[in-house]
Amino acid sequence: MDIKLETKPIAEVDADAVVVVGFEGDEANAGGDAAKELYSTGEFSGKALEIAILHRPSGMKAKRLVLAGGGKREKFDSAVLRRVTGAALRTLKCKGVRGIALALDEPFRSDEFTAAAVEGALLGNFETNTHKTDPKKDEKQVAWFAVLGGTQRALDRGRILGESQNFCRGLADEPGNVMTPTLLSEKARAMAAEQGLECEILDEARMRELGMGALLGVSQGSDEPPAMIIIRYRPAVAPSSKDHLGLVGKGVTFDTGGISIKPAEGMEKMRYDMAGGASVLGAMRAIAQLKPSIPVTAIVPTVENMPGSRAQRPGDIVKSLSGKTVEVLNTDAEGRMILIDALTYAQRLGCTHLVDTATLTGSIVVALGGIRAGAFTNNEPFLKKLLAAADSEGEKMWQMPLDEEYKEALKSDFADLHNIGGRAGGSITAAIFLRDFVNETPWIHLDVAGTAWLDEAKPYLAKGATGIGVRTFVHLADKW
Ligand code: BES
Ligand code: ZN
Ligand code: ZN
Numbered sequence: 001m002d003i004k005l006e007t008k009p010i011a012e013v014d015a016d017a018v019v020v021v022g023f024e025g026d027e028a029n030a031g032g033d034a035a036k037e038l039y040s041t042g043e044f045s046g047k048a049l050e051i052a053i054l055h056r057p058s059g060m061k062a063k064r065l066v067l068a069g070g071g072k073r074e075k076f077d078s079a080v081l082r083r084v085t086g087a088a089l090r091t092l093k094c095k096g097v098r099g100i101a102l103a104l105d106e107p108f109r110s111d112e113f114t115a116a117a118v119e120g121a122l123l124g125n126f127e128t129n130t131h132k133t134d135p136k137k138d139e140k141q142v143a144w145f146a147v148l149g150g151t152q153r154a155l156d157r158g159r160i161l162g163e164s165q166n167f168c169r170g171l172a173d174e175p176g177n178v179m180t181p182t183l184l185s186e187k188a189r190a191m192a193a194e195q196g197l198e199c200e201i202l203d204e205a206r207m208r209e210l211g212m213g214a215l216l217g218v219s220q221g222s223d224e225p226p227a228m229i230i231i232r233y234r235p236a237v238a239p240s241s242k243d244h245l246g247l248v249g250k251g252v253t254f255d256t257g258g259i260s261i262k263p264a265e266g267m268e269k270m271r272y273d274m275a276g277g278a279s280v281l282g283a284m285r286a287i288a289q290l291k292p293s294i295p296v297t298a299i300v301p302t303v304e305n306m307p308g309s310r311a312q313r314p315g316d317i318v319k320s321l322s323g324k325t326v327e328v329l330n331t332d333a334e335g336r337m338i339l340i341d342a343l344t345y346a347q348r349l350g351c352t353h354l355v356d357t358a359t360l361t362g363s364i365v366v367a368l369g370g371i372r373a374g375a376f377t378n379n380e381p382f383l384k385k386l387l388a389a390a391d392s393e394g395e396k397m398w399q400m401p402l403d404e405e406y407k408e409a410l411k412s413d414f415a416d417l418h419n420i421g422g423r424a425g426g427s428i429t430a431a432i433f434l435r436d437f438v439n440e441t442p443w444i445h446l447d448v449a450g451t452a453w454l455d456e457a458k459p460y461l462a463k464g465a466t467g468i469g470v471r472t473f474v475h476l477a478d479k480w
Contacts (some may be wrong), residue, residue, distance in 0.1 A: 001125050003118055003159045006101050006146040011060050015101040015146065017053075018062040019088045021070040021081070021108070022046045029105075032057065035067055047071060048080060049087045049459045053095075062101070066092065078116035079394030081108065085117045085145075086124030086460030093125065093142050101146040111157070114150035116394070118158025119165070119471070120460065121145040126166040127462045128173035160289045161474060165467035167191070168282030172275040172452065172465030176254030181219075181302035184251060184274060185227045188281050188300065192231050195288035202228035212341040214320040218334040219303035221258050221311025228342065229277075229300040230349070231284050235293050243480065244295045246351025247284070247473055248342045250335045250358035251277030251302030258331030259307050260314060273335070275452035275465055276357040277302060283473035292477040299346050301338040305331070317415045321345060322437050327415040335360045336419060336430055340437040347441055353382060354438055355476070357446040357469045363426030364400075365450035372398040373451045373468060376431035379442035386444055386476055393471035397446065406432045 006013055010020075010031075022030050024046035027039040034054050038044040044052035050069030057065035068088045070076045085102060092100055102117055125142055147155060171179065171187060185201050192199035204225050207216060212228070219226035229251070252273035256262060262270065277300035284298045312318070316328045318337075321344040326337065335358050346354055364374040375397045377383035383399060390397045409421030409429045417436065421429025431445045448468050457463040 001122065001142050002144040003155055004144055004146040005150060005152055005155055006148045010103045010148060013062055013101045013148070015062045015099045016097040017064040017066050017092050017100045018060065019066040019068050019085070019100060019102045021076070021084060021104065022067040023070045023073040023076065026073055030067070031065070032059070034058065035065065038067060045069070049083060051088060051091045064097070076108070078112045081113055082116040082120035082123070082394055083460040085120035089121045089124035089142060089145070090459060093140055096140050098143040100142060100144070101148060103148040109149045111151055111154035114147055114154035115158035115161065117147055118145070118155055119162040122159065122162030122166060124460050126169060128170060128464055130174070157290065160286050161471055164282045164286035164474070165470040167285055168278040168467040168470050169465040171278040171281065172272050174271070176271045176304070179253050179271065179274065180224045181227045181251065181253055181304060182225060184253060184277065184300070184302050185229055188229045188231060191281060191285055195285055197284060197288050198232040200230045202230070210321060211319065212321045213318040214326055214337040215301050215303060215341040217312045217316060217318040217328060218258070218305055218337050221308040222304040222306035223308065224253070224304040226303040228345065229298070229302060231281070231298040233284060233287050233296045235291065235295060237293070239293050239295065242352060244297065244350050244352045245477055245480070246346040246349070246354045247280045247296060247298045248339060248346055248354060248356040249277035249280030249298070249300050250274065250339060250360065251300045252335060252338070253302060253304050255305045255332070255334065256307060258305050258334060259311050260330045260332040261307055262332060269453060272453045272465055273359050274302060275359050276448060276469070278465070279357055279467060279469035280473070282467060282470040286470065286474045287477050290474065290478055292480060294477055294480040296477050297346065297349055297351055299342045301342040303334070303338055305334045320437070324417070324436070325415040327412040327418040329418045330420045333419045333430070336433050339434055343434065343437050347439065352441065354441055354443040355386065355446070355473065356434065356444070357448055359449040359452050360447045361427040361430050361449055363430070364447040367400070367427060368398055368450055370450045372396040374398060374400045374427055374447040376400050376402050376428070376445040376447070377443065378402070378435055378438065382442040383444050386472065389475035389479065390472040393475050395468055395472045396451070400428060400431070402428065402431055402435065
């Protein structure tokens with residue numbers, strides 16, 4: 001889908017549909033008599049995400065005038081707009097519309113709104129149909145989306161972010177038989193080459209040499225070889241500070257649970273257990289184009305968690321890259337095992353600030369549902385910065401506690417610690433486990449198990465991977 005700037009006045013725009021936002025109880029400001037009539041007949045009320053379509057609007061060149069509900073005017077912000085354009089696009093796409101232009105009122109023509117509108121359109125347009133054999137699948141494609149007014153810079157930013165988030169979603173939507181650690185590595189390498197980023201991939205032999213026993217313990221039950229993907233972005237001008245952001249994403253391409261096997265029901269969803277890794281790769285894709293002034297390194301440990309004959313057993317003790325030993329009481333708590341070796345490695349690579357993102361626990365789904373990701377930190381100011389970035393990008397997160405008392409649950413009789421802390425506070429003890437491996441480095445852990453996947457489509461987003469994290473990470477690097 002092409003993204004364009006439209007400079008003509010609204011009446012002269014030659015599009016299949018011109019979209020305007022209508023607010024609740026804001027009939028007086030609705031464009032034209034026909035639009036006012038939609039309000040007065042009750043066909044359109046302005047409620048958020050509502051869509052009404054007028055054909056052959058008088059005085060306009062466009063074929064359709066589309067009223068998209070923006071909710072209450074006072075509550076309208078770029079996050080609402082992102083969803084509104086997504087919903088409008090998804091509705092119009094079904095109707096075979098090919099060219100769409102968005103006209104925003106003057107107070108909503110800032111760069112922030114323009115970028116969000118473009119992101120919403122790209123996100124709404126995205127659908128994974130790589131495995132559908134229907135030859136007609138390309139017929140109902142929207143060819144272009146234009147924004148009236150606005151700056152090219154904002155348009156470009158929206159396009160880069162939207163496309164990068166969709167890149168992430170495309171990776172995470174793929175089934176486990178396709179998206180193996182090897183394919184994820186290849187996709188990462190290709191993306192890095194395309195974007196001019198450095199890429200290095202550690203294979204199994206190299207990881208054994210280094211001593212990444214925690215990660216290798218997880219992958220030994222699968223015939224699929226593991227990998228550690230490392231992608232580096234370096235700013236062209238040497239930065240004045242020593243800060244170096246590390247983004248670490250869980251890349252379990254399928255999580256059966258291993259010998260501590262998961263129940264059959266819903267196990268197919270465990271294809272998205274690499275969504276954290278995919279979001280880090282998506283962020284790097286955008287960072288390469290937006291060129292922030294801070295160096296950023298992405299690290300994606302990727303494995304398949306299978307109960308093969310060589311699989312690790314509950315009770316096995318492994319030695320992590322840090323030198324600390326871990327007793328594996330539950331092989332389904334594999335995400336934290338691969339993350340600790342990645343976090344240790346990130347410190348060796350010189351990262352001064354670490355953010356990890358992972359579909360880590362069912363417990364965070366119980367705590368926060370599918371609305372907000374859980375955020376944990378050992379450094380409050382750093383988390384403040386990330387939460388501000390998340391807020392301005394419309395990605396919902398919520399701080400969770402990390403009191404010392406939780407650490408008790410991880411004490412092992414046979415090793416330095418064990419890998420589970422029981423059912424109570426499961427997402428917190430998982431985070432406490434990770435914290436043990438970051439030392440004094442400012443660190444944030446995001447548990448996105450509830451927010452990385454939609455079980456049902458939203459009006460503005462298809463079923464499947466959401467791409468949570470991509471925009472926040474890019475914003476964090478960009479505004480460093
Ligand atoms: N990948 C899962 C967590 C998960 C659950 C992601 C639901 C998405 C939706 C993770 O590896 C896992 O299995 N965690 C266990 C940990 C437990 C054994 C301590 C869990 O949360 O049940
Ligand atoms: Zn698991
Ligand atoms: Zn997992």
